Amino acid sequence: MLMNMDLRSKIGREEFDYQTLMGALSGYASPRDRVTSLLRSGAVIRIKKGLYVFGEPYRRQPYCRELLANLIYGPSIVSLKYALGFYGLIPERVEALTSVTSGRARRFVTPAGLFIYRSTPSLSIGVDRLGDDDRRFLIASPERAVGDMIREERSGTLRTQKDVERYLFSDLRMTTGDLRGMNADFMNELAVALRSRKVGLCAALIHALRRK
Numbered sequence: 001m002l003m004n005m006d007l008r009s010k011i012g013r014e015e016f017d018y019q020t021l022m023g024a025l026s027g028y029a030s031p032r033d034r035v036t037s038l039l040r041s042g043a044v045i046r047i048k049k050g051l052y053v054f055g056e057p058y059r060r061q062p063y064c065r066e067l068l069a070n071l072i073y074g075p076s077i078v079s080l081k082y083a084l085g086f087y088g089l090i091p092e093r094v095e096a097l098t099s100v101t102s103g104r105a106r107r108f109v110t111p112a113g114l115f116i117y118r119s120t121p122s123l124s125i126g127v128d129r130l131g132d133d134d135r136r137f138l139i140a141s142p143e144r145a146v147g148d149m150i151r152e153e154r155s156g157t158l159r160t161q162k163d164v165e166r167y168l169f170s171d172l173r174m175t176t177g178d179l180r181g182m183n184a185d186f187m188n189e190l191a192v193a194l195r196s197r198k199v200g201l202c203a204a205l206i207h208a209l210r211r212k
Helices: 005-010 018-024 031-041 065-072 080-086 142-152 161-171 176-180 184-193 197-211
Strands: 015-017 044-048 051-054 076-078 097-101 106-110 113-119 127-130 137-140
Touching (some): 005 018, 015 018, 018 031, 018 051, 044 065, 051 065, 065 076, 065 097, 065 106, 065 113, 065 137, 076 080, 080 097, 080 137, 080 142, 142 161, 142 197, 161 176, 161 197, 184 197
Antiparallel strands (some): 044 051, 076 097, 106 113, 127 137
C-alpha cells in the first residue's frame, strides 16, 4: 500500500496544501518522490498545483467543494448560481461551482469539477462563513448571491424593475416568497458596493413586494 494510515493520521483534513503534505512526509528519505507515487496511485489527488485531497479509499468524509473554491483562486467567495442553489432559492441542481473574486475572471477544470470565478468590485459586504469548525468557507449571503447574479446578467435586458422581476421569477425561477423575505435596505447597500443600478432595481422590487 502506497499510503499507510500514519500519513492519514498526520493530515486530519480532506483538503490540504503542499506544505502540509511535505510536512507529513518529512520522515521519508525522498518526500518528493513519495508525493509522485501517491499521485500516481490515486491515494492523493491534485486539485491544482499546491492543493490536494485524499483519494476515495482514504477519505474519512467527502471533501468540501465550497472550501476548495475558496482555496483554488482567491480572494474569492462562493456566489452566483451555485450559492442560489446552495440556499435552495432556485430549483435546479448547479454543477459548476461559481464564485466572485476581486481578481480577474478565471475558470479551472479540476478533478473536483468546474470552478468559475467572476470579477466583482467588492468582497467586503454580504459574506457569510459557513461549514464545520475546521472546514469553514466563505459564501455570499442570499441577498449578495442575488445581487451578483443581477450584476452579471450581461444581456442588456434588465433596464426596469419589471425586467428584474421577470429575470428572477421566470429565468431563475425564484419564488415571490423567497425574494419578499430578503432585506431591501441591504440590497440597496449592495447596489452601491457593487456599483450596479440593476441591483438597486432589485431592492425597489423587494420593497414593492413587501408592501403587497
